[in-house]
Amino acid sequence: MKSLQVSTTINGDAAEFLCAPDETLLDVLRNRLGLTGAKEGCGTGDCGACSVMLNGRLVCSCLVLGAEAEGAEIATIEGLAEGDVLHPLQQAFIDHAALQCGVCTPGILVAAKALLDRDPDPSDEALRYWLAGNLCRCTGYDKIIAAVQAAAAEMRGARDVA
Amino acid sequence: MRYARPATAAEAVTLLGQQAGIVRVLGGGTDLLVQMRSGMIEPDLVVDIKHIPGINEIRAEAGGFRVGAAVSGAALGDHAGVCALWPGVAEGFQLIGSTQVQGRATMAGNLCNASPAGDAVPALVAAEAVARIEGPEGARDCPVAAIPAGPGRTTLKKGEFISSILLPARPERASDAYLRFIPRTEMDIAVASCAVSLVLDSAGTITVARVALGAVAPTVVLVEAGASALVGSKAGVPALAALAAAASAACAPIDDKRGTIEFRTEVAGVLARRAAETAYARAGGRK
Amino acid sequence: MSLDEYSRREFKQVGTRPRRPDGVDKVTGRAMYGADASAPGMLVGRILRSPHAHARIKAIDTAAAEALAGVKAVITAADFGLPDDDFTRDVQDNCMARGKALYDGHAVAAVAAVDAATAKAALKLIRVDYETLPHVTDVDAAMAPGAPVVQEGRALENVPAGMSANVTSHCEFGHGDPAAGFARADRVIERHFTTAATHQGYIEPHACLASVSADGKADLWCCTQGHFFVRTLCSAILGMEASQLRVTASEIGGGFGGKTTVFIEPVALALSRKAGRPVKIVMSRDEVFRATGPTVSTSIEVKIGMTKDGRITAGEAHLRYSGGAFPCATVEMGGQAAFAAYDLDHVRTYGWNALTNRPKEAAYRAPGAPQAIYAVENVIDELCLDLGLDPLEVRLKNAATKGTKSSYGPTFPAIGLVATLEAAKAHPHYTAPLAEGQGRGLSCGFWFNFGGNSCVSLNVNTDGTVGVTEGNPDIGGSRASISLMAAEELGIPYERIRTIVADTASLGYNDVTDGSRVTFAVGLATIKAARAAIRLMCERAAKIWGIEADAVEWKDGAAVPAGPNAPADVARRDRRGLVRDRRPDRRPPRGQCRRRRRQLWRPSGRCRGRPRDRGDQDPALHDLSGCRQGGASRLCRGPDAGRRGAGHRLGAERGIYLWRRRAVAERGLSRLPHPGRLGPAEDRHGDPGNPQSRPSLRGARRR
Numbered sequence A: 001m002k003s004l005q006v007s008t009t010i011n012g013d014a015a016e017f018l019c020a021p022d023e024t025l026l027d028v029l030r031n032r033l034g035l036t037g038a039k040e041g042c043g044t045g046d047c048g049a050c051s052v053m054l055n056g057r058l059v060c061s062c063l064v065l066g067a068e069a070e071g072a073e074i075a076t077i078e079g080l081a082e083g084d085v086l087h088p089l090q091q092a093f094i095d096h097a098a099l100q101c102g103v104c105t106p107g108i109l110v111a112a113k114a115l116l117d118r119d120p121d122p123s124d125e126a127l128r129y130w131l132a133g134n135l136c137r138c139t140g141y142d143k144i145i146a147a148v149q150a151a152a153a154e155m156r157g158a159r160d161v162a
Numbered sequence B: 001m002r003y004a005r006p007a008t009a010a011e012a013v014t015l016l017g018q019q020a021g022i023v024r025v026l027g028g029g030t031d032l033l034v035q036m037r038s039g040m041i042e043p044d045l046v047v048d049i050k051h052i053p054g055i056n057e058i059r060a061e062a063g064g065f066r067v068g069a070a071v072s073g074a075a076l077g078d079h080a081g082v083c084a085l086w087p088g089v090a091e092g093f094q095l096i097g098s099t100q101v102q103g104r105a106t107m108a109g110n111l112c113n114a115s116p117a118g119d120a121v122p123a124l125v126a127a128e129a130v131a132r133i134e135g136p137e138g139a140r141d142c143p144v145a146a147i148p149a150g151p152g153r154t155t156l157k158k159g160e161f162i163s164s165i166l167l168p169a170r171p172e173r174a175s176d177a178y179l180r181f182i183p184r185t186e187m188d189i190a191v192a193s194c195a196v197s198l199v200l201d202s203a204g205t206i207t208v209a210r211v212a213l214g215a216v217a218p219t220v221v222l223v224e225a226g227a228s229a230l231v232g233s234k235a236g237v238p239a240l241a242a243l244a245a246a247a248s249a250a251c252a253p254i255d256d257k258r259g260t261i262e263f264r265t266e267v268a269g270v271l272a273r274r275a276a277e278t279a280y281a282r283a284g285g286r287k
Numbered sequence C: 001m002s003l004d005e006y007s008r009r010e011f012k013q014v015g016t017r018p019r020r021p022d023g024v025d026k027v028t029g030r031a032m033y034g035a036d037a038s039a040p041g042m043l044v045g046r047i048l049r050s051p052h053a054h055a056r057i058k059a060i061d062t063a064a065a066e067a068l069a070g071v072k073a074v075i076t077a078a079d080f081g082l083p084d085d086d087f088t089r090d091v092q093d094n095c096m097a098r099g100k101a102l103y104d105g106h107a108v109a110a111v112a113a114v115d116a117a118t119a120k121a122a123l124k125l126i127r128v129d130y131e132t133l134p135h136v137t138d139v140d141a142a143m144a145p146g147a148p149v150v151q152e153g154r155a156l157e158n159v160p161a162g163m164s165a166n167v168t169s170h171c172e173f174g175h176g177d178p179a180a181g182f183a184r185a186d187r188v189i190e191r192h193f194t195t196a197a198t199h200q201g202y203i204e205p206h207a208c209l210a211s212v213s214a215d216g217k218a219d220l221w222c223c224t225q226g227h228f229f230v231r232t233l234c235s236a237i238l239g240m241e242a243s244q245l246r247v248t249a250s251e252i253g254g255g256f257g258g259k260t261t262v263f264i265e266p267v268a269l270a271l272s273r274k275a276g277r278p279v280k281i282v283m284s285r286d287e288v289f290r291a292t293g294p295t296v297s298t299s300i301e302v303k304i305g306m307t308k309d310g311r312i313t314a315g316e317a318h319l320r321y322s323g324g325a326f327p328c329a330t331v332e333m334g335g336q337a338a339f340a341a342y343d344l345d346h347v348r349t350y351g352w353n354a355l356t357n358r359p360k361e362a363a364y365r366a367p368g369a370p371q372a373i374y375a376v377e378n379v380i381d382e383l384c385l386d387l388g389l390d391p392l393e394v395r396l397k398n399a400a401t402k403g404t405k406s407s408y409g410p411t412f413p414a415i416g417l418v419a420t421l422e423a424a425k426a427h428p429h430y431t432a433p434l435a436e437g438q439g440r441g442l443s444c445g446f447w448f449n450f451g452g453n454s455c456v457s458l459n460v461n462t463d464g465t466v467g468v469t470e471g472n473p474d475i476g477g478s479r480a481s482i483s484l485m486a487a488e489e490l491g492i493p494y495e496r497i498r499t500i501v502a503d504t505a506s507l508g509y510n511d512v513t514d515g516s517r518v519t520f521a522v523g524l525a526t527i528k529a530a531r532a533a534i535r536l537m538c539e540r541a542a543k544i545w546g547i548e549a550d551a552v553e554w555k556d557g558a559a560v561p562a563g564p565n566a567p568a569d570v571a572r573r574d575r576r577g578l579v580r581d582r583r584p585d586r587r588p589p590r591g592q593c594r595r596r597r598r599q600l601w602r603p604s605g606r607c608r609g610r611p612r613d614r615g616d617q618d619p620a621l622h623d624l625s626g627c628r629q630g631g632a633s634r635l636c637r638g639p640d641a642g643r644r645g646a647g648h649r650l651g652a653e654r655g656i657y658l659w660r661r662r663a664v665a666e667r668g669l670s671r672l673p674h675p676g677r678l679g680p681a682e683d684r685h686g687d688p689g690n691p692q693s694r695p696s697l698r699g700a701r702r703r
Helices: A025-032 A088-095 A105-118 A124-133 A142-161 B009-018 B032-038 B073-077 B080-085 B087-094 B107-113 B121-126 B224-230 B237-250 B261-282 C023-028 C063-067 C086-095 C116-125 C139-143 C178-184 C227-238 C265-275 C285-291 C330-337 C369-387 C391-398 C417-426 C478-490 C518-545 C593-601 C649-667
Strands: A004-010 A013-019 A051-054 A057-060 A073-075 B002-004 B023-026 B045-048 B058-061 B064-068 B130-135 B138-143 B148-150 B161-167 B174-181 B192-200 B206-214 C043-049 C055-061 C071-075 C107-113 C127-132 C167-175 C187-195 C207-212 C218-222 C245-249 C279-282 C297-306 C312-322 C347-354 C454-460 C466-470 C497-501 C552-555 C558-561 C571-573 C579-582 C625-629 C632-637
Touching: A013 A025, A025 A051, A051 A105, A057 A105, A057 B073, A088 A105, A088 A142, A088 C023, A105 A124, A105 A142, A105 C023, A124 A142, B009 B023, B009 B045, B009 B130, B009 B161, B023 B032, B058 B080, B064 B080, B073 B080, B073 B087, B080 B087, B087 B107, B087 B121, B087 B174, B087 B192, B087 B261, B107 B121, B107 B161, B121 B174, B121 B192, B121 B206, B174 B261, B192 B261, B206 B224, B206 B237, B206 B261, B224 B237, B237 B261, C043 C116, C043 C265, C043 C285, C055 C107, C063 C071, C063 C116, C071 C116, C071 C265, C086 C227, C086 C265, C107 C116, C107 C265, C139 C297, C139 C312, C139 C347, C167 C330, C178 C297, C178 C312, C187 C369, C207 C265, C218 C227, C218 C265, C227 C245, C227 C265, C265 C279, C297 C369, C312 C330, C312 C369, C330 C347, C330 C369, C369 C391, C391 C417, C454 C518, C466 C478, C466 C518, C478 C497, C478 C518, C518 C552, C518 C558
Parallel strands: A004 A073, B002 B045, B023 B045, C043 C279, C218 C245, C312 C347, C466 C497
Antiparallel strands: A004 A013, A051 A057, A051 A073, B058 B064, B064 B161, B130 B138, B130 B161, B174 B192, B192 B206, C043 C107, C055 C127, C071 C107, C167 C347, C187 C297, C207 C218, C207 C279, C297 C312, C454 C466, C454 C625, C552 C558, C571 C579, C625 C632
């Protein structure tokens, strides 16, 4: 299998990589680019642990070929914090103990941010439906919902001030 | 495996037609990559059609909408025009998978995956949607209902692929609805499902009805008797009961871990009745 | 003070809800899980798995795979030895089938190649000649005469002759005469229950990175609930000495009991040994479900007799468990737990384990108990329903309590069940009105607790902060719990403590993170280590002050002289806490101490004094460990106080110096404990002008 050369943008930075034609974006991120924040829980789009943004849409990177990243804009968990300042969602997850083993957490954060970018004030129900594709085995989800809502409230507050 | 990214439909047709062995079209990839991952298929060529001009777009056409084959569920859901005109189609499509899957999944892909339980298909069949197929002979149009041939099989020929699906125009006082049964509330595959599309007259009497069942037969079942039961009615109790009976009677389901034959048969009738009520209300009918 | 003594205590930190120490790493994607590690020259390992539930492996031809470019090693069971003990051999055979594939997904061969595509291609080139055999997956079917035999000759001597060869063990628990008890019952109900094998379903698939060097030293990185146990198993399987295998536990993406054993780790090590390069194996979800341990599957009969007023007259259960294709003793847990919640005169459980062609069982949340308890509780509920009795009152009436001879033998101490039931009864939820479609259920459960081996190293750092090193993978936030307990004991803020999970070469043996033992047992070891640290620091303070050790007490993170023994020692310090001069009116308590203290206060480069303690890296307190083994507490290692030798000076001096500096830094502050500072706050208590408040060499009075 001949490798493909792919040019893309990841978290605002230009990135180039070689990948096999059947290699997933998740494998590229993890194994070729050292971005191991996205996790593989299932490899079949069921668990959401590999969630990333692809051209503004929330996707499972295990269901995207690396080759499809050509010319795309990709955002991963590694780009969520700004320098050493955590994103309000990240801080809220810590403050509200919304994680335990943490392996689903990067995917949930990326997914939650995607929702808050569209809807700064989601209902709990909307939030639960939005995150239905992010499986968490430890927390029972309630704390995750509380954390996202707390972050959303904080972000709305910040927006109002600004 | 080879990965190709054609820039035109003609180029895609050539790639699909000339490659020997296993060739797959890559739209959203939410079925294809899972099949590749599990070892179900090992394609020799994957043709990524997302770079064909217009294939990611939804365009108004003749009072309806032409939905490009690479339009994702998320993109369709953001399109107010489609959601208003064909809410049942939009809700069926958007029931597939998670938010993440919706970010990639396509109606055309769901159609061509040809699962008996594909959530996008019954409402497309009820809508009399028409697929535009690009192929070696040029483009042709085909009713969506004629695409699936059985579980995992389509009627598309070598070199052909769907480039768009036309959701036709609708008169005033017309709408549709889609319901499915799953044991959970999200992220599951239909045990049974039903789409109902209705056109009402100014008095609220149903003049046109189409009822399509999913997951109760190898392909979507169009329930003519159910539609007949509705036409001329105002979705009253007798008409709905007749619809439910007709829907159940049209079922030829399998027994599996997700549902027994008896359960699927009964639930299909319940879903038909409820979907008809929703479609009727959406079309502006009042009881 | 014994750690096992219960005493009411006002906690300052335990019970608070600090931020978890692993939080930032986990929300930024920085935390390293099993599949996140890589090594230079790393190969990709892949495992070939049986497509048959039961098949004799007549031959495996790996020649074509080995010949494929990029393939660096191919292994089969032939690459492993034959461990003497059944337990290790079963673990090994589960990792790589020997002779027979015992379940669908059973590993039969493995490859290491330069990349995933090559490894995948190599697997296809391995030719396995299978003779498929009839299989059995249901426990009752496996126990029936004529069932396909999963493994021959595995029955323990307690299995009566004439049973199916799949039956591997039998157990019985109980006392009294159930037949007599049933005869006294007003109602007897017997029911049959089955439960399926369910998987733990952790989100993170098993993953490991193994590296074996040419001299036999090996490193293994893996997601596990117990890396010391991984070392035990892997070194036994690989025929290595434990000292040569260093296992590091990654962050763990959930385990729920399922990561208490090994599946891929010996395979990766064997591949690495053969290839001479690091090998990483990451399971797919499919592999996790096919080849890692779910719960037992069970078939259970429960018979319970009850009087009209709700007294259980007798209970009997027949438990048939299958832990898959290998013998397992989980049914003993079920047999012990089934009726343990109740105080019964007549009780008996009979347990059987049978082999089936399913993956080898692994622990899963009180292994074996929920299945049996589910059956028992269902029958009790049905009896309550039949007899018109309140299910909570019935359970209260029969609840085991202090002094109850348990259904499995021991007499219980206070176990809290009655209190728990009373609390449930008093809770508003128990009487809250139910809406349509709502219900309310009640059930009692039982599980054992134990301590197990735990080793903790607690080091006071040069700046007065504390490092705690523990050896149990943090599966539920135990680093936070351990830090809190250390903080509580030491009287310093939680934030000043960093608890890490060390690799197997860096700490004494620790049992697996399982059975709800870690917070309890590692916590006790931590408390013990913290108290030992306090004792040493108090002793050192005593030496500096020239007072008896027991005249120094530890308060709010600092050594302080007990009330009447406060030293008359005050010095002026600059902002960094260094000694500038001494106030003439404050003299040290003993003349000869003066020179030494001054020396010790000075930065080490200028110090000529002879330090009394040895220290290398964490000089204030080095190498102090609390160890808890088999329920008895002892100090595992301790500082060899008074030992002298070359090379020790710098650390020791700096340690004492910094330790003093902490005290100095506190001086200008209020009496509130200074965050994270350890050291004697010698001017807090007592009036130096008062002779009675001077340190006393003997008979120091405690406040």
